[in-house]
Amino acid sequence: MIVDLHTHTRCSDGTLTPDELVDAASSASVDLLAITDHDTIAAYDQLQAKPEGLKLIGGVEFSTTWNGRGIHLVGVNLDLNSAALSEGTKAQTDAREARAVQIAERLEKKGIADALQGAKKFAANGYLGRPHFAQYLVACGAVANVNQAFKKYLGAGKAGDIKQVWASLPQVVRWIRESGGTPVLAHPLKYKLTLTKLRELTDDFIAAGGQAMEVISGQQTINDTRTLSQLCRQKNLLASSGSDFHMPGQSWARLGKQPSLPENCAPIWDSW
Ligand code: MN
Ligand code: MN
Ligand code: MN
Numbered sequence: 001m002i003v004d005l006h007t008h009t010r011c012s013d014g015t016l017t018p019d020e021l022v023d024a025a026s027s028a029s030v031d032l033l034a035i036t037d038h039d040t041i042a043a044y045d046q047l048q049a050k051p052e053g054l055k056l057i058g059g060v061e062f063s064t065t066w067n068g069r070g071i072h073l074v075g076v077n078l079d080l081n082s083a084a085l086s087e088g089t090k091a092q093t094d095a096r097e098a099r100a101v102q103i104a105e106r107l108e109k110k111g112i113a114d115a116l117q118g119a120k121k122f123a124a125n126g127y128l129g130r131p132h133f134a135q136y137l138v139a140c141g142a143v144a145n146v147n148q149a150f151k152k153y154l155g156a157g158k159a160g161d162i163k164q165v166w167a168s169l170p171q172v173v174r175w176i177r178e179s180g181g182t183p184v185l186a187h188p189l190k191y192k193l194t195l196t197k198l199r200e201l202t203d204d205f206i207a208a209g210g211q212a213m214e215v216i217s218g219q220q221t222i223n224d225t226r227t228l229s230q231l232c233r234q235k236n237l238l239a240s241s242g243s244d245f246h247m248p249g250q251s252w253a254r255l256g257k258q259p260s261l262p263e264n265c266a267p268i269w270d271s272w
Contacts, residue, residue, distance in 0.1 A: 003269060004256045005034040005059065005076050006186065006214065006242020011046065012037035012061075012127050015247035018047045021255075024248070026053045030256035032269055034059030034076045036242070039092035040127065044080050057272070060085070061186060062092065062175065063166040066201060070164070071191060073172050073205075074214070076240070077272060078181030088175030091167055099164050100128045106159040107133070112142055130154045170208040182268060183210045184240045187217040188231070189224055202235050212238035212268045215261055218253040229262040239265035 008014030009021045016024060018035065021043070025033045033051070035043045036059040044058065058078035064071050078085055104116035118136035119128060134149035143149045154160040167175075176183040185205050188198055202213070213235075215228045232239050239262075245255045261267055 001031045002029050002256045003032045003241055003267075004028075004030050004243050004245070004258070005032070005057075005184070005240050005268070006036050006061070006074055006217065007033065007245045007255065008037055008061075009035060009043045010124060011040055011042040013246060018043040019049055021245075022047065022049070022051045022054070022056065025255050026051070028254070028256040030054050032057065034074075034242070036061040036074050036076070038127065039063060039096070040089055041078075041080055041085065058179075058181065060089070060176075060181075062088065062172045063164070064169045064172040065164075065166045066169045066204065069191060070166065071169065071201065072186035073169070073176065073210070074184040074186045074240070074242070075176035075179065075181040076184060076268065078176065078179040080179075082179035084175050084178030085181075088167070088172070088179075095164065095166055096128055099162050100133075102162045103130070103133055103154075103160045106162065107137075107153060110153065110159050112137065112140070112153070114140075130160065133160060169204060173205070173208040173210055177209050182212055182238070184268065185210060185213040185237075186242075187214055187244060188228060189220070190217070195227075198231070202231060202237075206235060206237070210237075212240050214242060215239040215265050216241035216258050218242075218244050218258050219251070220259065225259060225262060229265050232265055238268040240268045 009018045032055050034057050038061050058080040059076045061074050107115040119132040122132040122135040134146045137143045137149040173183045215232050241261050243253045243258050245253050
């Protein structure tokens, strides 16, 4: 069985429409798919065609702030109509909006007018972030290109470098569990934590009600797989697998092409 439980569409920062994503997954012989856009489930509403040849389950990727760091939790097998889920996605959208307002205020002080409205024109579905401000800065002629926009206005230490504060880890876990879903610690090695810190994160995640972790996230080395499968078994978590697909052409994140789960791990989908 080919499984991909971590994918993105245009509704967040991917490039495919939801229908294009499902088609591409079918073509890649994926049997079980979750769309896990950042902090939104809009993709499921936008699907025009009924998925054929594969099973599509509800998913989302929530950002959370843990000890001042940005950590991602995927929720899978969710009830997309649950009140807890819409509460969660709304809270995250509000947090994103609040940060965008702050960025715009800072840019205003630097002489850039109407940045909030301007950036919004480039942001689909309310998914508003610094790349959209960068596009606006180019469009209004403040800078020549997106690179310059980050260098002058948005990058580390610049006026528009506002840290995003997300919901706490227990809060995000609660949204997922109350929606009937399973919370998954996403791509545990992407945070560049020491193994000690990663264990601490895993323990906090479990204490909050977390139940699974991505043992496989896109292309990864055999060593990484070994590290993660050990941690997964030590902590008695279920194991998940996803490509973290955002767009075609990225060899490290091809739909359904990630390595298979090690046999000593308990697949999250076994009980579905
Ligand atoms: Mn992304
Ligand atoms: Mn992520
Ligand atoms: Mn992702």
